Amino acid sequence: MADPANIVWHKTTITKADREARNGHKGAVIWFTGLSGSGKSTLANRVESLLFASGIRTYLLDGDNIRSGLNRDLGFSEADRKENIRRISEVAGLFVDSNAIVLTAFISPFKEDRAAARTRVGNHEFFEIYVKCPLSVCESRDPKGLYKKARKGEIKNFTGIGSAYEAPESPELVIDTSEETVEESAQKVIRLLEKSGIIKENIGQQDPAKGGNGGNGL
Ligand SMILES: Nc1ncnc2c1ncn2[C@@H]1O[C@H](COP(=O)(O)OP(=O)(O)O)[C@@H](O)[C@H]1O
Ligand SMILES: [Mg+2]
Incomplete structure (x- = not known):
């Protein structure tokens, strides 16, 4: 590891404020957490589509995608x-x-x-969304067939079965996907971003399938 004393942060010419002014919205992390099959990816994709259709700059980081590249050297031990x-x-x-x-x-x-992630990103730009769903419902959905494998003992340390899930105590939002539709949940996330001043109000109403308004949400 490099000696941190020899690493000096180089300030960039173009700042975060410059980018905000150009794009008309702030940056933020919407951190979806929940059991496998609770609906994190489904919801994140829907929210991203709504934001994207309104000209917001977005990017989605999803579990398996990161594990197949940047983090492919990592397994599922606690460390x-x-x-x-x-x-x-x-x-x-x-x-x-x-x-x-x-x-x-x-x-x-x-x-x-998750607390460390919040600290790294900055509290005012970090939105923890607890995608809550009973284990029994996640298991009946089993979109990737992983619960079935875990029950057969083919996957060790599977969250909810062989490994604990620690539910958030004070997330910015709780969404119960066994009670509400994807659309209702997605709108709640959009409203949260509006209320928090990350994006301007009244975006996220367009249907991305129809191409949105092409504007920047202002
Ligand atoms: N209200 C809902 N919100 C999100 N997903 C739902 C909902 N109702 C049913 N589902 C289904 O549950 C599954 C969730 O899978 P996925 O989004 O891959 O979960 P995760 O990313 O949390 O592992 C999908 O098949 C989705 O269609
Ligand atoms: Mg997923």
Whole structure:
């Protein structure tokens, strides 16, 4: 590891404020956490589509996609899960600096790791969304067939079965996907971003399938 005393942050000419002024919205991380099959990816994709249709700069970081590249050297031990989240937080932080609204869809089962992600990104730019759904419902959905494998003992440390999920205590938003539709949930996330001043009001109404308004949400 490099000696931190020899690493000096180089301030960039173009600042975060410059990017905000150009794009008309702030950067933020929308951190979806919840059991496998709770609906993190489904919801993150829907929210991203709504934002994108309104001209907002977005990027979605999703579990398996990151694990197949940047984090392919990591497994599912506690130490590896921690390192997984640490790297994702760093990447998300860079994207926020680039003025993007980053949506992350990782189980991220441990409170301590999510708290560290919040610290890395900055509290006012970090929105923790607890995608709540009973284990029995997640298991009946089993979109990737992973619960079935975990029950057969083919996957060790599977969250909810062989490994704990620590529910958030004070997330910015709780969404119960066993009670509400994807559309209702997505609108709640959009409203949260509006209320928090990350994006201007009244965006996210367009249907991305119809191409949106092409504007920047102002
Ligand atoms: N209200 C809802 N919100 C999100 N997903 C839902 C909802 N109702 C049913 N589903 C289904 O549940 C599954 C969730 O899978 P996914 O989004 O991949 O979960 P995760 O990313 O949390 O592992 C999908 O098949 C989705 O269609
Ligand atoms: Mg997913």
